[in-house]
Amino acid sequence: MRMFSCPACGATAFFSNMACVCGVELMFDPAKHGFAVNVPACSNRAEISCNWAADTNTAGLCRSCAMTKVIPDAFRGDNRMLWASAEASKRWVLATLARWSWFTPEDAGQSPEFHLLSEDTASGPAVVVMGHADGLVTINLAEADPVEKIRRREALSERLRTMTIHFRHEIAHFLFERLTASRPEFPDAFRAIFGDEREDYGKALKRHYANGPPEGWTDEFITPYASSHAHEDWAESAAHVMHLTDMLDSAVASKLLLPPLNNLDYDAYAERDPDPLIDAAAAYGVSLNHVNRSMGHGDIYPFVHKPAVRAKLVAAHGWISGFAA
């Protein structure tokens, strides 16, 4: 993510800022990819601290909030806080995907719809399964709670589990559908590298949860879950391309200079060649992991890329960036 400036005074403004130190209210305008002042605010601003400007086409909501079709009962328990936190992650992910033109006014294709559901409902505890189906992304808001997120991460033995990661993974499934519909060469290219996604999905997941990943999975898969089915291998790989590109973009915006890059004008989202992008992002990952340890935090990016995994990241980058030949 880039860093921005206040249009009134020029002070640095971060993506989630609601107001500037000079006192003006800040509204992020996704069309301009920057902050505006004195423009209509998203009608969810007071309710969930959405700092985006209203979209002219969406009855007072911003472009991101308008993509959410179902919200939780905000008057129950922590639901409003969980909804606000999930929407903040969603805005981040959508703003960064817009750098590759996804879901922008220039993008003629369909956008995903989101159902942000709580397990805490008026009719008792609900089972909410995260996932994507036919353009609809379902998110379980329970994981916007930091304690619950860590409890589930430990239960599933995952290295990293955040709302931002969930949104990227589920949107990657949606991008598979967009690419299948718009790029005739995509299905064959996909199967050559990720395998045949027509394999029975239910059976594949059952097998994964019963047996775990195959021995030696790290040679071929970025995460254990990626080994469950070609669809999940794609979603995990494409999400990792989003993580790496954004991590690098944020590092450059923060003026962190490391040897593989040495260029503060570098635009990770404009990079057509995935190799230097992945090399630089991986180098930043190693350094930032070390920085995190100085405060006792976990690693920002605890993953390694074996050659077969790297090939999947390279392929996914080509497709989701739009730079694939």
Ligand SMILES: [Zn+2]
């Ligand atoms: Zn200002």
Ligand SMILES: [Zn+2]
């Ligand atoms: Zn909004």
Ligand SMILES: [Zn+2]
């Ligand atoms: Zn998935």
